[in-house]
Amino acid sequence: MSNFDVRELRNAFGSFMTGVTIVTAVSKTGEKVGFTANSFTSVSMDPPLLLVCPALRLSSYDIFESCDHFAVSVLAEDQQHASNTFAGSKGDRFAEVEWHADEFGTPLITGAVAHFSCSSFQKVEAGDHLLLMGKVEQFSSNEKFGLGYAKGGYFSLGMEHKAEEIAHEQYAQVGALVECNGKLLLKRTEQGFSLPQGKMQAEISSLQTLKNLLVSLGIEAEVGQVFSVYEKSTAGNFVAFYRAESVAENTLDGYEYVGIDDLSDVAFASSDLTSMVTRFVQEKRNGVFRLYVGNELEGDVR
Template sequence: MIDQRRLLRDAFGTFMTGVTVVTTLDTQGNPLGFTANSFSSVSLEPPLLLVSIARSSRNYDAFHDARGFAVNVLSEGQKEVSNTFARPVPDRFATVSWRLGPHGFPVLEGVSAWFDCRMHQVIEAGDHAILLGHVEAFEAGSLPGLGYYRGGYFTPVRTADAIGTGPAVLVIAIIEKAGQVLLVDDGQGGLVLPSSRVGPEGASATLRTLIASTGIAAEPGLIYAVYEDVRRGLQHLAYLCPATCGQPVRGAGFVDLSPAGLADVSDPAMRSMLERLSEENRLGNHGIYSGNQDAGEVYRLTKGSRP
């Protein structure tokens, strides 16, 4: 039997960094769409992903009120498709081939992958709205994806060079087990969460490698925080990762999510994040943090759910 959950996980990991066209239907059944440079997986169980749309978009109301949407990950030969859906063109669908996906939203032909989603939740987020989609159907093909960086497109041949000169991204694993979280020695007498710079393999692969290095079996899970350390020029992506089994490697161990347990966390932003997690676990009301290392906003999801 085909493991759909594994296929979806692999699709998320492979296509998360590409240029996408997000599509839906208006109340008259007309197709609408816009170009987005990235999207994020939120959960594998249930299968959720998110995209955002600016309030200034002429399609904001249609997407905000839609019953669902599709995310189309463009292939390397679809630069013009990306440009078309990024411009104020009267009929963006006139020059592309498309069809309705299994759940009823526009899927473009020739893409690297598509995800057909029903709307799970809309989160108001300042001058944008975050659209949470529940993946009802998806397809991942073999065509290389299209990337975009610093005003220009790149394809997989240039991906490594583009990442190497781009902004630094740090992946953080919040590995939880029975009310405790895994911390590692920072080499200076303190403790920090396991973290690793993202390399050419991408954030999802880096996260899986990072988890494996701790000696703990854990499921790469939900995005819990996205923040920038402006002093160090680092973008941080923190994921909640439920542990299942295993023994921590030397220099790592589980501590309680309590003031005493977190007292030796040397990174203030990490300590603040774990204090929030402790409180949210107690209340059962979680959210996604967005901002910098000092201040930001927590966008709440449905009470009782995990972000």
């Protein structure tokens, strides 16, 4: 046994951005099983091989350990529900998602970005997982964007691109929810608290504009995913907010860090900021961040 903190090691592994898959198989008696996995990799082109790693603690482990065939469905960006369903362990998961069988009778998740139907090629127990290598017998793919996963949360490249396009509108603003040590950086204004933000700079992306803004404020931070992109109808422009993590809780003139648990008591300068920060607090507690696209009153959360 190592002396590593298991959660810290898991978080370190989780910093590697991956796609999300559902691995499925059928038992000798016809029972369909499946689990969500982001540990998936291609192994070889000749022969065509891929690798997945079911855990020994998996309730369906014996079926994967003895299966002759299995399948991998690479999920699309709108299939978070399927991912969450097969990450759970209760009920008939196949009743909650659309699926169809390949020629071997193995379930494939309908609407996925890619499907791989495999025969079992090699199985090796490694620590607390099984290295299940499959030979690809059939496959299919399409032009959809895949569902991404990193640091305990989903992300969508398609929605990120859409957000970037919207954020290039003329006179757009760009800002950030800057987090540090369980606190959020807020700006004091006469109307109430706001967030670090500024006007889009010409000829550069919203992301680079934000990075320049943070540098100008003396904030050293790692900028992450887009969190909200919405139109402010009263001003007729778009606002894009990113999540960011500051490396140090520096004292900044006109700004202060407020504990995330205390944000519900903060009076913000506008209702859209109140709504966005409220969602941030909820999603921070749930450990899954999403992207909002719309206006200050209504929109889609993906």
